[in-house]
Amino acid sequence: MAGLRLEGLRITRAGVPLVALEAEIAPGEVLSVMGPSGSGKSTLLSAIMGTLAPSFAMTGLVWLDGCEITRQPPEARRVGILYQEELLFPHLSVGGNLAFGLPRAVRGRAARAARVAAALAEVGLAGFADRDPATLSGGQKARVALMRMLLAEPLALLLDEPFSRLDAGLRAQVREMVFARARARGLPVLLVTHDAADAAAAGGCVVELG
Numbered sequence: 001m002a003g004l005r006l007e008g009l010r011i012t013r014a015g016v017p018l019v020a021l022e023a024e025i026a027p028g029e030v031l032s033v034m035g036p037s038g039s040g041k042s043t044l045l046s047a048i049m050g051t052l053a054p055s056f057a058m059t060g061l062v063w064l065d066g067c068e069i070t071r072q073p074p075e076a077r078r079v080g081i082l083y084q085e086e087l088l089f090p091h092l093s094v095g096g097n098l099a100f101g102l103p104r105a106v107r108g109r110a111a112r113a114a115r116v117a118a119a120l121a122e123v124g125l126a127g128f129a130d131r132d133p134a135t136l137s138g139g140q141k142a143r144v145a146l147m148r149m150l151l152a153e154p155l156a157l158l159l160d161e162p163f164s165r166l167d168a169g170l171r172a173q174v175r176e177m178v179f180a181r182a183r184a185r186g187l188p189v190l191l192v193t194h195d196a197a198d199a200a201a202a203g204g205c206v207v208e209l210g
């Protein structure tokens with residue numbers, strides 16, 4: 001099936017069960033994962049990214065658009081992730097940050113610049129390519145981080161509390177933008193959050209860990 005599927009996923013640490021999850025996220029849908037601190041939310045995201053620390057053991061399968069990717073190295077997985085912090089490269093311009101996300105297959109200066117310009121325009125930041133990321137507001141940084149990740153053409157999107165540092169008004173605005181851009185591309189989204197309002201805004205199913 002298209003989308004992200006976790007089949008009988010079980011993660012243990014020193015033999016102790018931490019995460020057990022069965023889930024299917026269709027293209028354009030969101031699954032919210034909630035649970036107390038330490039319940040394994042970030043560990044679950046690492047398992048999907050392929051970056052699970054060696055102290056954990058995992059069984060079960062991860063499927064992406066019908067391909068089983070459980071043992072694929074992280075760089076081969078077309079999975080995008082946004083963290084609590086935007087993690088923009090401070091030594092690159094906004095455009096440089098965006099170009100970093102572009103696949104190598106997009107060749108030629110003009111073609112790459114056009115993709116970057118279109119991505120900026122898509123989130124209302126036309127003309128921002130030469131700006132220093134340090135001069136952006138929190139909401140603008142969040143939009144750049146989103147588009148850098150989407151320019152890499154992921155097949156699924158993982159969100160590790162990316163709205164938690166934004167204040168209430170901005171939070172709703174950025175959240176809507178992330179979900180809308182993901183829906184427009186038909187991406188399955190797995191959202192980790194402590195906030196019931198985030199999960200409600202996502203509109204999909206909610207699972208609780210722990």
Ligand SMILES: Nc1ncnc2c1ncn2[C@@H]1O[C@H](COP(=O)(O)OP(=O)(O)OP(=O)(O)O)[C@@H](O)[C@H]1O
Pocket residue numbers: 013018035036037038039040041042043044053055056
């Ligand atoms: N690299 C690691 N090696 C061993 N144990 C780890 C490692 N990383 C996390 N843990 C432990 O695994 C458990 C789950 O951690 P995880 O970060 O997945 O929780 P979380 O639900 O994301 O928590 P929070 O909401 O606080 O971010 C915790 O008990 C944590 O201490």
